[in-house]
Amino acid sequence: MGPHIVDNMQQNHRSDTARISDRTHAVEVRGLVKHYGETKALDGVDLTVREGTVLGVLGPNGAGKTTLVRCLATLILPDAGSATVAGYDVVHQPRQLRRTIGLTGQYASVDEKLSGWENLYMIGRLLDLSRAAARRRAAEMLERFSLTDAAKKPVMQYSGGMRRRLDLAASLVGEPSVLYLDEPTTGLDPRTRNEVWDEVQRMVTEGVTVLLTTQYMEEAERLADELTVIDQGRVIAEGRVDELKAKVGGRTLRIRPSDRSQLDAMARELARAGLDGIAGVHTAVDEGLLTVPILTDEQLTAVVGVLASHHFGIADITTHLPSLDDVFLAVTGERRPVSEQSAESATTLQETAA
Amino acid sequence: MSVDTTTSPTPSDRAGSTHPGSGAQPPAPPGRKPAPPVGEGRIGLRANLRHIEALVRRNVLQIKQDPESMFDVLLMPIVFTLLFVYVFGGAISGKGNQDDYVNYVIPGLLAMMGMNIAMAVGTGVNDDVKKGVMDRFRSMPIARSSVLIAKIVVEIGRMSVAMTILLGMGFALGLEVKTSLVEVLAAIGLSMLFGASLMWIFILLGLTLKTPQAVQGLAMLVLTPLQFGSSIFAPPTTMPGWLETFTDYNPLSNLADAARALINGGELANSVWMTLGWAAAITLVTAPLAVAKFRKRT
Numbered sequence: 001m002g003p004h005i006v007d008n009m010q011q012n013h014r015s016d017t018a019r020i021s022d023r024t025h026a027v028e029v030r031g032l033v034k035h036y037g038e039t040k041a042l043d044g045v046d047l048t049v050r051e052g053t054v055l056g057v058l059g060p061n062g063a064g065k066t067t068l069v070r071c072l073a074t075l076i077l078p079d080a081g082s083a084t085v086a087g088y089d090v091v092h093q094p095r096q097l098r099r100t101i102g103l104t105g106q107y108a109s110v111d112e113k114l115s116g117w118e119n120l121y122m123i124g125r126l127l128d129l130s131r132a133a134a135r136r137r138a139a140e141m142l143e144r145f146s147l148t149d150a151a152k153k154p155v156m157q158y159s160g161g162m163r164r165r166l167d168l169a170a171s172l173v174g175e176p177s178v179l180y181l182d183e184p185t186t187g188l189d190p191r192t193r194n195e196v197w198d199e200v201q202r203m204v205t206e207g208v209t210v211l212l213t214t215q216y217m218e219e220a221e222r223l224a225d226e227l228t229v230i231d232q233g234r235v236i237a238e239g240r241v242d243e244l245k246a247k248v249g250g251r252t253l254r255i256r257p258s259d260r261s262q263l264d265a266m267a268r269e270l271a272r273a274g275l276d277g278i279a280g281v282h283t284a285v286d287e288g289l290l291t292v293p294i295l296t297d298e299q300l301t302a303v304v305g306v307l308a309s310h311h312f313g314i315a316d317i318t319t320h321l322p323s324l325d326d327v328f329l330a331v332t333g334e335r336r337p338v339s340e341q342s343a344e345s346a347t348t349l350q351e352t353a354a
Numbered sequence: 355m356s357v358d359t360t361t362s363p364t365p366s367d368r369a370g371s372t373h374p375g376s377g378a379q380p381p382a383p384p385g386r387k388p389a390p391p392v393g394e395g396r397i398g399l400r401a402n403l404r405h406i407e408a409l410v411r412r413n414v415l416q417i418k419q420d421p422e423s424m425f426d427v428l429l430m431p432i433v434f435t436l437l438f439v440y441v442f443g444g445a446i447s448g449k450g451n452q453d454d455y456v457n458y459v460i461p462g463l464l465a466m467m468g469m470n471i472a473m474a475v476g477t478g479v480n481d482d483v484k485k486g487v488m489d490r491f492r493s494m495p496i497a498r499s500s501v502l503i504a505k506i507v508v509e510i511g512r513m514s515v516a517m518t519i520l521l522g523m524g525f526a527l528g529l530e531v532k533t534s535l536v537e538v539l540a541a542i543g544l545s546m547l548f549g550a551s552l553m554w555i556f557i558l559l560g561l562t563l564k565t566p567q568a569v570q571g572l573a574m575l576v577l578t579p580l581q582f583g584s585s586i587f588a589p590p591t592t593m594p595g596w597l598e599t600f601t602d603y604n605p606l607s608n609l610a611d612a613a614r615a616l617i618n619g620g621e622l623a624n625s626v627w628m629t630l631g632w633a634a635a636i637t638l639v640t641a642p643l644a645v646a647k648f649r650k651r652t
Contacts, residue, residue: 073493095396098495109486111412113419118412125408126496128401154419170490 026051026178026209027072031081034067034233041067043233044081049178049226054200054210056224056241058217058328064233065213066106069182072211073103085178102171105182105213109167110155116142116166117151120173127174141169145199161192168199172208179203181212185219197222217328229331237331244327250295251319253303258313260288266312273306275299294319397497405496409504413478417508423474427512430470431520434463438587439527446588453528460524461613462586464541465606467520468549469581471513473573475505476556477566484565498649506553513549517542532619541616544629548609551633554640561647586610605632 027049034042041064049055059065070076072085074094083090088097110119117138124134142148145165150158155166164184171179181200185193200223204210214220220227221241229237229244237244257263267283267290282291294300300319307314397405417423443455479502482488491501521529521538531538556573563569583597584590584606590598601607608628615622 070489073489075489075492095495098493101493103490103493106486109490111416111487112485113416114412118415122408122412123490123494125411126405126491126494128404174494 029083033080040233047228053225056220056227057213059230063230069180102176102179104167104171112156123173145169178209253292254318255290256316258315275302405500406504413508427516435523456527461617462610464545464613465609467516468545472549472552475509475553476560476569479560480566537616541613548633551636554644558644
């Protein structure tokens with residue numbers, strides 16, 4: 001994390017130059033704004049994606065994720081702010097920028113009436129490959145994405161998963177250095193989702209930088225090195241996945257007593273013991289659970305010790321890391337009532353990250 | 355970690371470069387293509403033609419996959435010829451005079467054919483926008499106009515098929531060419547040119563309206579009065595004065611008159627120039643609008 005932050009600071013000083021010759025940031029977004037009438041789709045978004053990493057952009061529907069991707073893919077012009085991809089400015093160097101990117105998602109699609117092979121061949125030709133090279137590349141990509149058997153079938157007849165794999169293949173024909181995946185697994189079944197994830201991970205090991213938007217915490221957790229959480233066009237949290245989790249809290253201990261009627265007594269004893277750093281013991285009577293937030297392993301031992309010394313029977317004990325759902329609810333939940341709070345919460349999270 | 359600010363890596367450098375501080379990062383995969391020789395990213399003429407060719411191929415394959423999309427081209431000339439020659443021909447030209455009417459209506463239908471086929475380009479563009487195919491193209495390093503030009507090339511091809519069938523039908527029903535092959539080809543060319551100019555209007559509609567149905571509906575609404583309020587099917591002299599005035603200014607009348615003069619002989623300079631003028635005017639106004647709409651990044 002250290003070098004990244006140093007880069008970040010240097011970057012801020014030089015972000016005005018047209019071509020930022022920083023090799024470590026594949027994507028640089030500064031104060032990006034896009035309004036549609038009264039709707040602030042993007043309301044000053046800052047983010048960076050380090051070369052060769054995956055940035056997950058997480059947010060609910062309508063948060064501005066797709067608008068962000070469309071800006072970065074030169075499909076729409078931002079109203080204010082700046083963004084560079086592979087060193088090229090989205091506003092002033094769209095042609096050069098388009099050579100370096102691949103786009104897969106809700107909007108960039110393949111032609112349903114054409115076969116998989118014809119789609120890939122066409123894209124190869126549009127990317128200035130010779131006929132022979134385009135043919136080779138199409139076959140290569142079909143092979144890689146296990147679509148060789150369906151090569152000649154019109155895409156209309158593909159299953160959802162095949163279709164998504166072809167989308168990925170199509171965006172990789174040009175060997176982009178930066179790939180945008182806009183909700184790549186929305187609407188896919190879990191097995192197909194896993195296939196897509198495996199492919200994305202493979203691309204990353206080959207050195208492609210990925211900007212991934214998603215609504216799925218699981219997806220972000222599985223693929224992303226770092227996360228940016230956006231809501232209502234603003235960044236409300238950012239950092240590594242584990243940092244964001246740490247921000248929300250450590251682990252939660254869930255204890256199921258052998259005898260449910262002892263739930264309250266157990267909670268009382270734990271509170272009375274006054275264990276160091278432990279506050280907020282909760283009883284969930286319906287589920288017959290005692291939940292205790294803890295930060296260290298020692299606290300876990302201490303909690304068990306207190307319960308043992310009072311001879312409570314424990315049927316089950318589990319620890320839970322906060323999920324990204326928890327993270328998301330924590331940061332968006334804070335934001336909703338008073339908008340000023342969001343700025344604060346974003347700042348504190350950034351400080352945590354530093 | 356220090357960053358060398360003096361070098362400004364080229365895209366190919368960049369693609370292959372690794373993070374100096376992270377040894378774990380894998381090297382760029384082999385076979386990364388060198389950045390194409392583009393100064394400022396402008397697309398050269400040859401590349402442009404290659405892109406148009408690839409896109410034309412796509413549109414042709416679409417037709418192969420969906421032969422029903424050729425129904426308009428294959429059936430319209432047959433249905434309209436039979437309908438007008440046999441159903442209305444007698445009423446318009448008097449019973450038993452259908453043969454004369456063939457020579458009147460076929461050049462008129464030639465004019466109409468271009469227009470009706472041109473309409474399909476609007477629904478095609480609209481479909482591409484809706485399905486996200488257009489965004490794929492728009493995010494690629496190609497001239498955005500090449501997507502539209504490819505559509506127009508394919509539609510002109512479809513028109514030529516329709517016009518060939520139409521003339522075939524005409525000959526079968528007794529069409530007599532009173533001029534020469536050159537003039538017949540000129541009539542076809544003029545109809546295609548006019549049809550191509552109309553395509554820009556349909557492209558504009560396709561880019562503006564929400565659904566292909568809306569594009570088709572609006573196009574029909576505009577086209578139907580233009581078609582029938584013209585000299586295509588009946589001589590305007592038989593119409594009430596106000597309508598005759600309308601047909602005189604209707605570009606389709608000019609085109610129909612020009613095609614008629616080219617096939618049947620007669621004075622043609624005026625109608626040919628008027629048609630060329632209309633085609634140029636329509637293109638000059640709507641093509642830049644359509645291209646601007648297509649390129650606009652909103």
